[in-house]
Amino acid sequence: MIATESLSKRFPRVTALDRLSMDIGPGVTGLVGANGAGKSTLIKILLGLSPATEGRAAVLGLDVATRGGEIRERVGYMPEHDCLPPDVSATEFVVHMARMSGLPPTAARERTADTLRHVGLYEERYRPMGGYSTGMKQRVKLAQALVHDPQLVFLDEPTNGLDPVGRDEMLGLIRRVHTDFGISVLVTSHLLGELERTCDHVVVIDGGKLLRSSSTTDFTQTTTTLAVEVTDNDEHPDGTRALRDALQARGIDTETGGELPGAGHTILLTAEGEETYDIVRDLVADLGLGLVRMEQRRHHIAEVFKDEPRQEPETERAAAWAATAAAQQKEGGAR
Numbered sequence: 001m002i003a004t005e006s007l008s009k010r011f012p013r014v015t016a017l018d019r020l021s022m023d024i025g026p027g028v029t030g031l032v033g034a035n036g037a038g039k040s041t042l043i044k045i046l047l048g049l050s051p052a053t054e055g056r057a058a059v060l061g062l063d064v065a066t067r068g069g070e071i072r073e074r075v076g077y078m079p080e081h082d083c084l085p086p087d088v089s090a091t092e093f094v095v096h097m098a099r100m101s102g103l104p105p106t107a108a109r110e111r112t113a114d115t116l117r118h119v120g121l122y123e124e125r126y127r128p129m130g131g132y133s134t135g136m137k138q139r140v141k142l143a144q145a146l147v148h149d150p151q152l153v154f155l156d157e158p159t160n161g162l163d164p165v166g167r168d169e170m171l172g173l174i175r176r177v178h179t180d181f182g183i184s185v186l187v188t189s190h191l192l193g194e195l196e197r198t199c200d201h202v203v204v205i206d207g208g209k210l211l212r213s214s215s216t217t218d219f220t221q222t223t224t225t226l227a228v229e230v231t232d233n234d235e236h237p238d239g240t241r242a243l244r245d246a247l248q249a250r251g252i253d254t255e256t257g258g259e260l261p262g263a264g265h266t267i268l269l270t271a272e273g274e275e276t277y278d279i280v281r282d283l284v285a286d287l288g289l290g291l292v293r294m295e296q297r298r299h300h301i302a303e304v305f306k307d308e309p310r311q312e313p314e315t316e317r318a319a320a321w322a323a324t325a326a327a328q329q330k331e332g333g334a335r
């Protein structure tokens with residue numbers, strides 16, 4: 001879908017992209033990086049709107065340097081910033097964008113109605129957009145990116161400014177753009193955690209350089225940590241404590257991994273192999289406790305980057321990235 005080869009973009013004072021080489025296939029791909037990492041610059045080059053300083057890129061097999069017009073016919077784009085005219089309604093605006101993409105009047109009106117319904121805008125679509133909430137505006141921006149039925153969409157920070165509920169709804173919509181319509185998606189975010197739930201593949205850039213490109217499952221591969229949760233009983237009013245003591249007696253060290261109301265505590269231990277599962281199961285049965293949960297923990301993407309070596313630790317960008325990773329780490333821990 002997208003290929004770049006040693007792609008660079010230099011502004012007089014900043015190198016926004018630095019010899020970036022990557023391949024992105026179909027599906028939902030997250031492009032993640034701190035503010036200023038180069039995400040928007042990359043999207044503008046991929047749309048053929050801004051020339052690269054060096055290197056090459058192709059979208060849907062089309063060279064961005066020479067075939068920008070054809071790329072924009074086949075690719076939808078949701079820009080990051082608010083760009084909606086306040087005095088017109090969502091319907092008028094999206095019909096206009098559909099017409100600009102070459103759809104005849106009747107098809108433009110039909111596609112607009114379908115697309116606005118799909119993104120969850122109903123009666124409000126006839127009201128001027130100046131009175132819309134941020135969530136509604138983001139939905140209109142998404143609709144105009146989809147209205148001409150593109151093969152691929154670029155969504156630049158679609159969850160920006162949304163509250164947690166709005167963010168979850170937007171992430172669900174993005175996932176459905178691919179599952180319901182078969183449209184591939186490149187979505188940018190500075191929040192690592194939200195891409196983990198939505199994307200098949202994640203590309204991480206920092207300071208315009210490629211840090212990592214992997215499938216989400218590779219990022220979130222299972223750890224050797226086993227999380228176990230048990231109920232209490234009359235004989236063991238603190239079932240967690242009883243199981244921890246029993247495991248300790250078998251030479252297995254444990255720690256607690258937080259509390260879940262009404263369901264006892266979570267015990268964390270290192271699984272040496274299949275036999276660890278058997279030991280836990282047998283001890284739980286011997287103590288007469290109920291086994292609520294026994295599962296391998298998975299990494300969160302943010303944990304993968306927690307210890308990533310910094311290339312330019314002194315730069316502001318590095319500080320921004322570290323802050324983002326730290327915030328995500330906290331968010332991951334809270335889940």
Ligand SMILES: Nc1ncnc2c1ncn2[C@@H]1O[C@H](COP(=O)(O)OP(=O)(O)OP(=O)(O)O)[C@@H](O)[C@H]1O
Pocket residue numbers: 011012014015016033034035036037038039040041042157
């Ligand atoms: N037209 C421009 N002229 C000069 N510098 C620019 C220009 N556009 C972007 N930059 C710089 O290039 C770097 C990358 O910017 P870019 O907007 O691509 O980052 P980003 O990852 O999209 O971050 P954000 O989400 O904050 O927009 C930044 O340092 C930015 O200041």
